[in-house]
Amino acid sequence: MADSIPLRVSRFRPDTDSEPHWQEYDVPLRKEWTVLDGLNHVKNEVDTTLSFRWSCRMGICGSCGMNVDGEPRLTCGTFLSDYEPGPITIEPLSNFPVVRDLVVDLSDFMNKLPRVKPWIIRDDSDRMVEPDVEYLQTPEELDAYKQFSMCINCMLCYSACPVYGLDPDFIGPAAIALAERYDLDSRDRGNRERLDVLIEHDGVWGCTFVGECTRVCPKHVDPASAIQRYKVKAAMETVKAFLLPRGAR
Amino acid sequence: MTPSGGTPTGLRLYRPRVSTLWWTRKRTYFVFVMRELSSIFVAWFVVYLVVLIYAVGQGEAAYRRFLDWASAPWVTVLNVVTLMFVLLHAVTWFKLTPQAMAVRVAGRRVPGFHIIAGQYTGLVVVSGFVLWLVRR
Amino acid sequence: MTKRRIEPLVWLMFSAGGVLAAVFLPSLILLFGLAFPLGWLHPPDHAHLLAVLANPLTFVILLGSFVLMLVHSAHRFRYTLYDGLQIKMKRTVAVLTYGAAILGSVATLGALWVAAQAL
Numbered sequence: 001m002a003d004s005i006p007l008r009v010s011r012f013r014p015d016t017d018s019e020p021h022w023q024e025y026d027v028p029l030r031k032e033w034t035v036l037d038g039l040n041h042v043k044n045e046v047d048t049t050l051s052f053r054w055s056c057r058m059g060i061c062g063s064c065g066m067n068v069d070g071e072p073r074l075t076c077g078t079f080l081s082d083y084e085p086g087p088i089t090i091e092p093l094s095n096f097p098v099v100r101d102l103v104v105d106l107s108d109f110m111n112k113l114p115r116v117k118p119w120i121i122r123d124d125s126d127r128m129v130e131p132d133v134e135y136l137q138t139p140e141e142l143d144a145y146k147q148f149s150m151c152i153n154c155m156l157c158y159s160a161c162p163v164y165g166l167d168p169d170f171i172g173p174a175a176i177a178l179a180e181r182y183d184l185d186s187r188d189r190g191n192r193e194r195l196d197v198l199i200e201h202d203g204v205w206g207c208t209f210v211g212e213c214t215r216v217c218p219k220h221v222d223p224a225s226a227i228q229r230y231k232v233k234a235a236m237e238t239v240k241a242f243l244l245p246r247g248a249r
Numbered sequence: 250m251t252p253s254g255g256t257p258t259g260l261r262l263y264r265p266r267v268s269t270l271w272w273t274r275k276r277t278y279f280v281f282v283m284r285e286l287s288s289i290f291v292a293w294f295v296v297y298l299v300v301l302i303y304a305v306g307q308g309e310a311a312y313r314r315f316l317d318w319a320s321a322p323w324v325t326v327l328n329v330v331t332l333m334f335v336l337l338h339a340v341t342w343f344k345l346t347p348q349a350m351a352v353r354v355a356g357r358r359v360p361g362f363h364i365i366a367g368q369y370t371g372l373v374v375v376s377g378f379v380l381w382l383v384r385r
Numbered sequence: 386m387t388k389r390r391i392e393p394l395v396w397l398m399f400s401a402g403g404v405l406a407a408v409f410l411p412s413l414i415l416l417f418g419l420a421f422p423l424g425w426l427h428p429p430d431h432a433h434l435l436a437v438l439a440n441p442l443t444f445v446i447l448l449g450s451f452v453l454m455l456v457h458s459a460h461r462f463r464y465t466l467y468d469g470l471q472i473k474m475k476r477t478v479a480v481l482t483y484g485a486a487i488l489g490s491v492a493t494l495g496a497l498w499v500a501a502q503a504l
Contacts, residue, residue, distance in 0.1 A: 208285065228348055234393045272469065299492050316421060339408075339411060372411065376408075
């Protein structure tokens with residue numbers, strides 16, 4: 001193993017630059033070091049002006065997503081030694097506007113997520129229930145939605161999705177996966193409300209099942225599956241809406 | 250690419266443009282676009298079959314003329330390419346189907362492998378039927 | 386009550402057409418696109434083909450399958466134009482693609498009708 005490895009990092013200063021440019025840094029190549037460790041080395045020892053997001057450094061907070069050699073990755077889970085001899089190209093997460101250096105603007109997702117109402121929705125009659133009583137759930141009922149609950153909102157799926165890149169109106173993989181997570185939750189009664197949002201054209205129908213979202217997801221959520229299952233559900237509900245008399249709906 | 254004029258908070262964001270050749274940059278994107286382009290060849294072959302059916306309706310001579318025309322090199326090449334794209338469609342379609350449905354039998358999730366195998370079986374059965382029907 | 390939208394129904398047709406294209410077309414292309422015209426296999430008698438085509442069940446199955454496969458193609462190609470060529474005139478693309486599918490469906494009906502009459 002060599003002593004060091006070059007990082008080719010995208011730099012962008014909004015006040016002075018009209019577009020990003022590259023800057024190369026050599027960082028120590030240690031067996032257990034991740035790309036995030038390399039970036040922190042740069043910031044601590046070489047160039048304190050480099051800006052990037054990170055927090056838990058163990059793959060659970062979803063903050064450190066960046067494009068590494070063109071692939072959306074969590075930098076805390078991407079090892080330098082896998083890219084020897086480098087250089088490793090590090091860019092901000094694709095498909096998002098860049099604020100500065102490796103920091104992107106996630107407000108689009110922040111606006112989209114509440115639209116799918118990602119919380120337990122109950123009917124009014126449940127206000128009769130004691131507030132301290134838990135809603136019971138069997139292991140099988142948990143199993144039905146558990147995979148989709150693993151989302152850490154890291155946005156790698158949005159970065160990988162070509163449809164989102166071309167049409168920012170598309171509500172996107174994570175939002176739909178989270179809607180499905182609540183739809184499948186036995187405690188939830190909000191299917192109809194979420195369907196009304198996702199049945200629109202900027203909902204599930206923009207998805208052409210590329211499958212990249214599932215491929216890059218670090219928590220194996222499989223958003224592509226959630227989206228296709230949602231399409232089937234939406235189609236079935238539409239058929240019922242057309243066929244059944246008003247009273248039965 | 251110039252940054253936008255500034256958001257309400259004064260952020261000047263850089264918005265990268267997606268190149269028209271975005272799908273050539275990654276193998277998975279390329280295969281995806283090829284899969285989508287199979288739609289052209291599906292449409293072509295449906296039209297081809299419609300013309301064949303019309304020729305059959307017009308009589309024996311028209312049918313033979315159609316078969317002759319279909320043996321021309323450009324038609325043959327086109328149909329070979331069509332077969333390749335339709336097979337790409339079938340293989341990718343079968344592989345993706347398990348992701349589109351959660352099939353449960355007696356409370357246990359059916360593994361994707363069985364769903365995929367079931368579809369290939371369907372392909373073989375239908376193909377066998379077509380062959381039999383036509384050659385009877 | 387669920388909103389009534391056409392897109393989900395078109396998507397259902399797209400899916401059905403996709404399944405049909407995957408299981409039906411490979412053998413049809415091999416036989417009618419290659420084996421019979423090139424003489425690898427002896428082509429079926431005209432009379433036999435006509436008899437098969439004139440059968441009401443064949444009529445219904447072929448018409449249904451061709452329509453669904455044409456809708457499948459149109460739907461997929463429509464999104465290819467949006468994503469591949471980044472065409473923004475969405476309504477125009479939709480009209481052109483599904484319009485072509487409708488034309489093809491009418492042609493299918495016509496050809497099957499002619500064949501049915503010929504027997």
